[in-house]
Every structure is written in structure tokens, then in C-alpha cells.
Amino acid sequence: MEQEDPRTRILDAAEELFYGQGVQAVGMDAVRAASGMTMRRVYQHFPSKGDLVEAYLRRRDGRWRASLALYVSRAGGSPREQLLAVFDWLGEWFAEPGFRGCAFVNALGELGAASPGVVAAARHHKTEFNAYLAGLAEAAGAPPATAVHLSLLAEGAITSAAVHGDPTAAADAQEAARLLLDAAVPAR
Incomplete structure (x- = not known):
């Protein structure tokens, strides 16, 4: 072996x-x-430990985003359904036994400005996640500002689930996302 x-x-x-x-x-x-x-x-x-922390975050970013994208693509359906599937994936992640919130926010909170590499890794992760949501929102016919709002819902759900230990934050955020999409993309 x-x-x-x-x-x-x-x-x-x-x-x-x-x-x-x-x-x-x-x-x-x-x-x-x-x-x-x-x-x-x-x-x-x-x-150095800093090198290890940065490598851990870079690898986690790639894995996290790939897992999300695979889940959403397998969910199929309309672009709107795919966008809402993001919150289903978040709910599954929140329910995992070792869930401790966002690794990037956690590392940034611990090391902050003392580690420019951690700041860069956290910003990269959040920028890429926001861009992914923006692509899904655009495909669903939503205006660009909707993606920003959806990102805030997702980030809030991640934090809420971590703080309260309650995976239902994803379903609550999904319902808010549904209402937001209803307002942003009127039925034709």
C-alpha cells in the first residue's frame, strides 16, 4: 500500500x-x-507555523468551494433552485459533528492584522464565494445587488449556526433568500 x-x-x-x-x-x-x-x-x-496556517486555509478554500459547487450542480433545477440549494448545502455543513463556523473568519479573528497571509486567504475565500453567488444570481435573473444581499444572508447563517449550534439557521436564511428573490425577480 x-x-x-x-x-x-x-x-x-x-x-x-x-x-x-x-x-x-x-x-x-x-x-x-x-x-x-x-x-x-x-x-x-x-x-513556519504561519506558512502552515496559510497552506491549510488555501487548501480548505478549494475543498469548501468545490464541495459547494458540486452539491449545487447535482441539485439541478432552475438557476433559482440552484441558488437556493446553496442554503441546503450550508444546512448539511452546519449539521456536521465538527462544525465550528467559518475557518477563515475564525483564523482572522485569532490572528487578525498580525498575519497578512491569513487576511489575504480570508479575503480571497469570501471574494470567491461572493462571485459564485453572483454568478448564480445573475443566471436566476436577479440584479447584481441581490448577490450581495444573498452573501450577507449566507454569512449571517454561518455565524448564527456556529454561535448557537443550530443548523436551522440555513433554512431560515434560505427562506429570506426566497423572499429576496421573489422581490428581485418578479414572476413573468
């Missing part, structure tokens, strides 16, 4: 620990232990 790539093992361990416990609460030794790598090997791949 082929062994998993050391970089992947380190990133897997870092993701589980950073997302589950927080970036500042986890030291490099914990990542080393969880990955089964030597400290030398960890630092060969990631010369």
Missing part, C-alpha cells in the same frame, strides 16, 4: 487541529504528533 504524501498528512493533521481547536491553541508539536511526522519533516514542508 502506498504511503500518503507527507505534506498531505501534515495538512490533514493541521486542518483537524486548527479548525477543531483554533490556530493559536495548537502548536507545531501537536501537528507533528497528529501527522506522525518528525519535527524536521514538518519544517521541511512548512518553514
Whole structure:
């Protein structure tokens, strides 16, 4: 059996620990232990904890957005139904046992301006998510401002679900999105 790539093992361990416990609460030794790598090997791949945090966030961004896009594309239906499916996906994510909110907001809250790389990763993630929603909203015939409003609904649902531990925030946001779309795209 082929062994998993050391970089992947380190990133897997870092993701589980950073997302589950927080970036500042986890030291490099914990990542080393969880990955089964030597400290030398960890630092060969990631010369600093900052490098590891940024790599974790970049990888998480790609996986998160790909999972969302796949779910929405499989939901099928009209562009409006696909846009509303975003909130179904969020609801499933919120219901996962290890859900702790948005990894990017969490990391930004912990490290803030002290880490320009984390700021850049968080901005990139949010910009790409907003652009994805904008594409769906445009396909549904909604004006551009509607995408901004939908993004705020989604972000609010993520925060609410994390704070309250209640996955129904996605359904509530979906209902608000439905009302917003009804107002933005009158029936023909």
C-alpha cells in the first residue's frame, strides 16, 4: 500500500487541529504528533507555523468551494433552485459533528492584522464565494445587488449556526433568500 504524501498528512493533521481547536491553541508539536511526522519533516514542508496556517486555509478554500459547487450542480433545477440549494448545502455543513463556523473568519479573528497571509486567504475565500453567488444570481435573473444581499444572508447563517449550534439557521436564511428573490425577480 502506498504511503500518503507527507505534506498531505501534515495538512490533514493541521486542518483537524486548527479548525477543531483554533490556530493559536495548537502548536507545531501537536501537528507533528497528529501527522506522525518528525519535527524536521514538518519544517521541511512548512518553514513556519504561519506558512502552515496559510497552506491549510488555501487548501480548505478549494475543498469548501468545490464541495459547494458540486452539491449545487447535482441539485439541478432552475438557476433559482440552484441558488437556493446553496442554503441546503450550508444546512448539511452546519449539521456536521465538527462544525465550528467559518475557518477563515475564525483564523482572522485569532490572528487578525498580525498575519497578512491569513487576511489575504480570508479575503480571497469570501471574494470567491461572493462571485459564485453572483454568478448564480445573475443566471436566476436577479440584479447584481441581490448577490450581495444573498452573501450577507449566507454569512449571517454561518455565524448564527456556529454561535448557537443550530443548523436551522440555513433554512431560515434560505427562506429570506426566497423572499429576496421573489422581490428581485418578479414572476413573468
